[in-house]
Amino acid sequence: MGPRDPAPHPEPPSDLRTRKLPLRTVEGSWIRLHACRRSARFFGKTGLNRFDAPAGEYGILYAGEDDFCAFVETFGDPLDTRVVSRSDLRTRCLTKVTPRRALRLVDLTAEGLKRLGADDRVATGDDYGLSRRWAHAFWVHPGQPDGLVYRARHDPSKESVGIFDRAGRTLRFRRLGTLVDDEARLALILNRYEFAIVE
Numbered sequence: 001m002g003p004r005d006p007a008p009h010p011e012p013p014s015d016l017r018t019r020k021l022p023l024r025t026v027e028g029s030w031i032r033l034h035a036c037r038r039s040a041r042f043f044g045k046t047g048l049n050r051f052d053a054p055a056g057e058y059g060i061l062y063a064g065e066d067d068f069c070a071f072v073e074t075f076g077d078p079l080d081t082r083v084v085s086r087s088d089l090r091t092r093c094l095t096k097v098t099p100r101r102a103l104r105l106v107d108l109t110a111e112g113l114k115r116l117g118a119d120d121r122v123a124t125g126d127d128y129g130l131s132r133r134w135a136h137a138f139w140v141h142p143g144q145p146d147g148l149v150y151r152a153r154h155d156p157s158k159e160s161v162g163i164f165d166r167a168g169r170t171l172r173f174r175r176l177g178t179l180v181d182d183e184a185r186l187a188l189i190l191n192r193y194e195f196a197i198v199e
Helices: 067-075 086-090 112-116 128-140 165-170 183-193
Strands: 023-026 030-035 060-064 083-085 092-099 103-107 147-152 155-164 171-178 196-198
Touching (some): 030 067, 060 067, 067 147, 067 183, 086 092, 086 196, 103 155, 155 165, 165 171, 183 196
Antiparallel strands (some): 023 103, 030 060, 030 092, 060 155, 092 171
16 A cells, blocks of 8 residues: 555444434435436345445435535546436436435535545445445444435535335325426536536
8 A cells, every 4th residue: 555545434433323323313305316217226235235235134315415516426427427317317317305204314515424434435435335335334323313314425515315114104206307308407517517418
């Protein structure tokens, strides 16, 4: 390891269960961008996404604070490609996700990270295995949080959530249509992230 190489991010501490989690009480709605042929009510256990359960212990639903966030988190990879097809946009629907009560989310955006022995690589780094182990440690914590709130990887000015399936019954879903249904709004999103659109 060279002098400029960062140290590997720590694993969840063995005493995490005894530590007070940095919880934020969150109200309001979130936006999910998903395949129109599928329900937005999807608590994934695929093991492919950042905070998925390491061994399928729980499901998790991902959403962004608005349609900008939902777009860039869906289409932001690979990093060197900023083109999206209109036909692909037509197959994806925006859905508003609204909890019936305030959610208690582990706040990975602020000073609480340091108290846990973590930094923002948990939410933005490339080691998804590490992120999953941290998410699992939060899920088994006696505080029983409803999920996580974190900075969107592709636009840190926005926030995303991962909601554990144990909070699933509190959520209401309202489909809003596709991004191409509102060309003016779509143009703002594409301009913000400097995406080109093709047919």
